[in-house]
Amino acid sequence: EPEVTQTPSHQVTQMGQEVILRCVPISNHLYFYWYRQILGQKVEFLVSFYNNEISEKSEIFDDQFSVERPDGSNFTLKIRSTKLEDSAMYFCASSGTGTADTQYFGPGTRLTVL
Amino acid sequence: KQEVTQIPAALSVPEGENLVLNCSFTDSAIYNLQWFRQDPGKGLTSLLLIQSSQREQTSGRLNASLDKSSGRSTLYIAASQPGDSATYLCAVRLSGYSTLTFGKGTMLLVSP
Numbered sequence: 001e002p003e004v005t006q007t008p009s010h011q012v013t014q015m016g017q018e019v020i021l022r023c024v025p026i027s028n029h030l031y032f033y034w035y036r037q038i039l040g041q042k043v044e045f046l047v048s049f050y051n052n053e054i055s056e057k058s059e060i061f062d063d064q065f066s067v068e069r070p071d072g073s074n075f076t077l078k079i080r081s082t083k084l085e086d087s088a089m090y091f092c093a094s095s096g097t098g099t100a101d102t103q104y105f106g107p108g109t110r111l112t113v114l
Numbered sequence: 115k116q117e118v119t120q121i122p123a124a125l126s127v128p129e130g131e132n133l134v135l136n137c138s139f140t141d142s143a144i145y146n147l148q149w150f151r152q153d154p155g156k157g158l159t160s161l162l163l164i165q166s167s168q169r170e171q172t173s174g175r176l177n178a179s180l181d182k183s184s185g186r187s188t189l190y191i192a193a194s195q196p197g198d199s200a201t202y203l204c205a206v207r208l209s210g211y212s213t214l215t216f217g218k219g220t221m222l223l224v225s226p
Contacts (some may be wrong), residue, residue, distance in 0.1 A: 031212060045214040056213055091157060103214060107157035
């Protein structure tokens, strides 16, 4: 069964460093998302991406965040200058051809900022 | 702003019991509602999706219902098993938006 994959599974970085989290969505999906979950808290929406551009973003998704689909398979989240409060589990998700579709989530990347 | 609440926060039952998890949301203008399962330190596994025009969806021992007007959904798990132990998350999508708003989840423990 097709699935969303994410790399790395765990990333440790120093405050102020740039990190790139990578995702491979399900191959025929058109909508892509990033969510995050701070330990013990709710899963929060960051950004959605469709047709090579951001379609929605939350107030969390400020100028230090960016997303990109550099080729036909990868979807990346870049955090330019990490802060301690960016430590969280980051989930990538994808959905098919419409807003009615189920969102399928990847296993997540645990980001630890020291 | 949509708020999603899940009750109870935690539930412990012996194997074999039927159980109900509750989800409520403040804005009834939803497009659909999705139930997920999350194992510790893992990703989210989609269990069921209910469109706003539907009343319920079933998958195996799981049945989810939706009452949009009252802002409520329930997830019914029949004949619970230890393998059902996980956190169950409810998420709603508002009409006109693609984003999901999540509840905090119900942590379920099924003991043998």
